[in-house]
Amino acid sequence: MAGEGGDEGTSLEFTPTWIIAGVCTVIVGISLVVERLLHFIGKYLKKNRKKPLFEALQKIKEELMLMGFMSLLLTVFQDVIVKICVKEGVMHHLLPCKYPSNTSHQGKLSSDATDTTGDHDHYFGNHEVDIHEASPGIGYCAEKGKVPLLSLEALHHLHIFIFVLAVVHVTFSVLTVVFGMAKMRSWKHWEDSIENDNYDTQEAALQPKFTHVHQHDFIRERFQGISTHSVFLGWLHSFFKQFHASLTRSDYMALRLGFIMTHCRGNPKFNFHKYMIRALEDDFKKVVGVSWYLWVFVVIFLMLNINGWNTYFWISFIPFILLLALGTKLEHVITQLAHEVAEKHVAIEGELIVQPSDDHFWFHRPQVVLFLIHVILFQNAFDIAYFFWIWVQYGLYSCIMGQVHYTAPRLIIGVAVQLLCSCSTLPLYAIVTQMGSSFKKAAFDEHVQAGLLAWADKVKRRSRLKAANGSGHGSLPDRSSSSGIQLAETSH
Incomplete structure (x- = not known):
């Protein structure tokens, strides 16, 4: 230069x-x-x-500090590098x-x-x-x-790219969660209507009234003119449903009741909506982070950005395809829950209750969904950041940008991924992943979490002391203590 x-x-x-x-x-x-x-x-x-969001903010600070440190290293050692x-x-x-x-x-x-x-x-x-x-x-x-x-000019451009990547990734992650929570808050009137009607899940489950399974809105909406035995049509219906009315009132009520009857049977008026919001806030700090495997993706992309390959264009399809597959899977989990009830019962007594299970998720782990959302958001943010960096640094018609007619589809895909993930996939993740076999510590307020964990630690220490002194030989902790320890560990 x-x-x-x-x-x-x-x-x-x-x-x-x-x-x-x-x-x-x-x-x-x-x-x-x-x-x-x-x-x-x-x-x-x-x-x-808002402890989970505060922790997410600390995570953002860490990521910005990491990016700044990387840029500082390039500046300090630029004379050596050139x-x-x-x-x-x-x-x-x-x-x-x-x-x-x-x-x-x-x-x-x-x-x-x-x-x-x-x-x-x-x-x-x-x-x-x-x-x-x-x-x-x-x-x-x-x-x-x-x-x-590496020339001094290339180092300067690399500084700018690191800064742009950090800003775009944090901004897109925040916008995704903000829009996702806004969508979830639109479900609050369903929760309020249940409370206003003095809805009692225990009484509803014991009602003597028998109803045909296929008369329930949850089953009828999930199998609109589709046989419960048609696997292909079930997947196809799940694919298109993620784009419109991804979750209905009947879906929400069925999933809510299934969660409460499985995990909170003693608290039928449990605020399921508030729990979902807290759980999503708790997961947000994982979404804004940049893990080592994401840096591996950055290095591989920079390595493969070779003239004539149009890597920047084809790479944009990865988050798009992953997002469509993920949205389809989440919708299909709800369909599977409805299918199980329809297969087991012709008529039921009281309200329809679904049975949450990890078996409905990939590898029997609902956590995989959050991992994929993390990868999708980062890859999409990286693609958009790379585009704007090239545009500002070298110009729209630069050879590094590739063929111009690939630009419009690339931007459309990026915007589509952002909107679909914010307004459909993330809200679906927040409610569908609650249909696993366990629940998250967000179910408890902070002081309850701290009390349960402290109590569980106290019981464990007491059991170890008894074992060490030999006084507890041949005996086991009482059932209530064992149940409390398991509950505290689950919340942790």
Whole structure:
């Protein structure tokens, strides 16, 4: 880059002090505003006892700090990196852009080196400055007949990409959860209507009235003109249902009742909607994180972004296909619950009750759904961040952008993934994953969680002391203590 103008070789020794002070003021001012904003958000979340969201905010700070540290490392070691020299032939393979046929890589670098070192001395005011001192690494590799492994300009662009990726990923994750919770809050009137009608699940389950299974709205809506034995049509119906009316009132009431009768039979007026919100807030901190396997994806993508492969376009289909498969699976879990009831009963006494089970999920683990949502959101954010970075840094018609007619489909896919995940898949995840064999610690308030865990630890310590003293030989803790320990461990 020094070859593009002598100003880039100017050090702080020859930069006006008012410029240095002004730039520092702007940078420090922006940093303080962002830091104070995050601080006030944290205080608000703690004041309103939103511990899961506060932990998610801390996770965002960690990710931003990690990105900043990566950028700092590139800055500190840039003089070392630009002096790593390699043979010219190494630079001719796996290029994101193809060099013009009449221009060789070595010729370009040689020309740049000649332009920057042709006049060995540059003058700034009344001071004479050596170009090699102003911009370390210029001409260093050329003197050895080699080329730099990474130029100073490429390092600057990499700094910008890391910053853009961090901002876009955090922004998209927050927007996804905000829109998802907004969709879930639209279900609150279903919960309120149940409470207003003094709905009692125990009494409803013992009503002497018998009804035909297929007369229930839950079964009728899930098998609209479809035989319960048609597996293919069941999957097809689940695929299209995720785009419109992904969850109905009858679905909500059936899943709610199944959860309560399985996990909270003693509390028929359990606020299922509030529990789902707390559970989703608890999962949010996992969504905003960037795990090691996501960095592996970034490295592989950068490696495969080769000229003519249009990797940036094909990679956008990965989160889209995963999201469609995930949404279909979540809808099909609800259909399976309805299918089980329809297969086992012709008529039922009282309300229809589904039976939650981990067997309905991939690998019998509902947690896999959250993992896939995490991967989908990051890949989509990475794809959008990469697009905007190329657009701003190199231009829409840059060779690294690829063929322009791929741009519109790529953006449409990215927007579709974001909207579908926010308004359909994430809300479905929040309620359908409650149909597993266990429930999350979010079912309890913070003080209840702390009390249960403390009590369980106390019982365990007492049991160990009895075993150590030999007084408890041949005896077991009472049933209530064992049940309490299991409940506390489940909540933990």
